[in-house]
Amino acid sequence: MExxxxxxxxxxxxRLKGRMDVVTSPAFEQACDKVIxxxxxxxxxxxxxxxxxxxxxxxSILGVDxxxxxxxxxxxxxNLMGMVKxxxxxxxxxxxxxxxxxxxxxxxxx
Amino acid sequence: MExxxxxxxxxxxxRLKGRMDVVTSPAFEQACDKVIxxxxxxxxxxxxxxxxxxxxxxxSILGVDxxxxxxxxxxxxxNLMGMVKxxxxxxxxxxxxxxxxxxxxxxxxx
Amino acid sequence: xxxxxxxxxxxxxxxxxLESLDPFQDFVRGQIRESRCPQETxxxxxxxxxxxxxxxxHYAYPPGGAGWIELACRLESGGKRLWVEIRDxxxxxxxxxxxxxxxxxxxxxxxIGGLGIFLVRQMTEKAEYRRDGDTNVLTLQFGLDAAx
Amino acid sequence: xxxxxxxxxxxxxxxxxLESLDPFQDFVRGQIRESRCPQETxxxxxxxxxxxxxxxxHYAYPPGGAGWIELACRLESGGKRLWVEIRDxxxxxxxxxxxxxxxxxxxxxxxIGGLGIFLVRQMTEKAEYRRDGDTNVLTLQFGLDAAx
Ligand SMILES: Nc1ncnc2c1ncn2[C@@H]1O[C@H](COP(=O)(O)OP(=O)(O)O)[C@@H](O)[C@H]1O
Ligand SMILES: Nc1ncnc2c1ncn2[C@@H]1O[C@H](COP(=O)(O)OP(=O)(O)O)[C@@H](O)[C@H]1O
Numbered sequence: 001m002e003x004x005x006x007x008x009x010x011x012x013x014x015r016l017k018g019r020m021d022v023v024t025s026p027a028f029e030q031a032c033d034k035v036i037x038x039x040x041x042x043x044x045x046x047x048x049x050x051x052x053x054x055x056x057x058x059x060s061i062l063g064v065d066x067x068x069x070x071x072x073x074x075x076x077x078x079n080l081m082g083m084v085k086x087x088x089x090x091x092x093x094x095x096x097x098x099x100x101x102x103x104x105x106x107x108x109x110x
Numbered sequence: 111m112e113x114x115x116x117x118x119x120x121x122x123x124x125r126l127k128g129r130m131d132v133v134t135s136p137a138f139e140q141a142c143d144k145v146i147x148x149x150x151x152x153x154x155x156x157x158x159x160x161x162x163x164x165x166x167x168x169x170s171i172l173g174v175d176x177x178x179x180x181x182x183x184x185x186x187x188x189n190l191m192g193m194v195k196x197x198x199x200x201x202x203x204x205x206x207x208x209x210x211x212x213x214x215x216x217x218x219x220x
Numbered sequence: 221x222x223x224x225x226x227x228x229x230x231x232x233x234x235x236x237x238l239e240s241l242d243p244f245q246d247f248v249r250g251q252i253r254e255s256r257c258p259q260e261t262x263x264x265x266x267x268x269x270x271x272x273x274x275x276x277x278h279y280a281y282p283p284g285g286a287g288w289i290e291l292a293c294r295l296e297s298g299g300k301r302l303w304v305e306i307r308d309x310x311x312x313x314x315x316x317x318x319x320x321x322x323x324x325x326x327x328x329x330x331x332i333g334g335l336g337i338f339l340v341r342q343m344t345e346k347a348e349y350r351r352d353g354d355t356n357v358l359t360l361q362f363g364l365d366a367a368x
Numbered sequence: 369x370x371x372x373x374x375x376x377x378x379x380x381x382x383x384x385x386l387e388s389l390d391p392f393q394d395f396v397r398g399q400i401r402e403s404r405c406p407q408e409t410x411x412x413x414x415x416x417x418x419x420x421x422x423x424x425x426h427y428a429y430p431p432g433g434a435g436w437i438e439l440a441c442r443l444e445s446g447g448k449r450l451w452v453e454i455r456d457x458x459x460x461x462x463x464x465x466x467x468x469x470x471x472x473x474x475x476x477x478x479x480i481g482g483l484g485i486f487l488v489r490q491m492t493e494k495a496e497y498r499r500d501g502d503t504n505v506l507t508l509q510f511g512l513d514a515a516x
Contacts, residue, residue: 164422
């Protein structure tokens, strides 16, 4: 999995690419931990490049959400595609997070 | 396996690279068939880049030798290395062909 | 190459560790290559396999022990269906005896658990468990044409 | 990662075709990766495996049938030795009953044959055959430190 994070005006944006599985999700959690320490109030995950996610990935995202909420921030997801979109829907995770069709919409969601 | 053949003054030189196994040796035989049709009297095989050979590879070389002899030509081998050298020795094939340490020596062997 | 005969499933047996996950996935990927099924279907198969295999690696054997997993698979119905059997020698555990996780619980209250088995069920046409002597046997069936 | 327990060999079962050769070689390559044995030793292991597997693909089963090969392997003696077992369900054939090929025959007279089995013997520390019910079982042992 490729993880690219960048600072936006009022938020951090993290773009994920590739496969988010039991082996790769810990790296995602670490990347998010740094961002959360940075104190940003909105974390946008761009999943447009993600082709695969398993329960380990969902669990990581849930964990990140809890941490960011604990410091008064929030998580927004965008660009869910293909199998990733379906796993979010089937698992009920799609209803637990604000999800958007574009990065711009997600960034504007504060 | 990579097979590169080039015309030398009085001979054809074929350089082999990679693995000569049951799957790749037919391509070697085909390459030699063309050369033999061309009527060259000396065919030099440079095995310096070959890292692996199996009995299928030995059998191919034996077959090429027979064909080239049938039209009055001969085969010379050079640059036997590592595992390839050992397989030639252990199988007795090293004694069945003229083998040389360098391409130049093999080319000068007419 | 002819499709493998339905009577002879291909098999791979490896240690029950997370390091074995990729070789198992590669193995199944190799088996279904010739079926040319949609990539999204392949991802769903990989998801069910990951969930099932990770659970065995995590829970089936006592820690530190030398557990194994054996995966057998074959194409069926002329390449339209994939049959997978996953065996382990760990403690008896029927994953389908548990209830479904509570998908309606609010995010804060929700327990993180049960999701893996739920996804196995969702991604398969059929998923069955049986105990065979000292062995857990999980049988999964996937349609290869379209999404299940 | 700990070396796999000596009691649990890893296994791979595939159709008895030449297409299975590379997956078998990859499988064994993966198993001995952690032993860090010299590349030349690895090539010799690959040679013995190729000869044994190709013979099964070519000769063990009636043409057109759906034969299988199962290869099991494990590191032994703390990673100093590789044990390989190759099984097939083809007709009974003991490769080590035959005499050695005549290595002294002149090139022209020499029969091309018997070389594969001869190389299996040369590349192994130990090579044994037994018939187990309907199955041919070839057991090969390789030293991983240096050339045999
Ligand atoms: N092979 C197994 N052996 C024993 N217990 C298991 C096994 N697989 C799963 N479990 C138990 O079932 C629970 C639910 O598994 P799962 O649905 O994958 O969710 P999770 O792993 O997220 O908890 C696990 O927490 C574990 O307690
Ligand atoms: N698995 C097998 N079943 C039946 N016959 C076999 C088997 N393996 C080898 N043979 C026979 O043994 C002979 C010698 O095999 P080998 O030493 O590999 O040399 P080659 O394949 O070059 O003839 C083969 O030609 C074949 O007749």
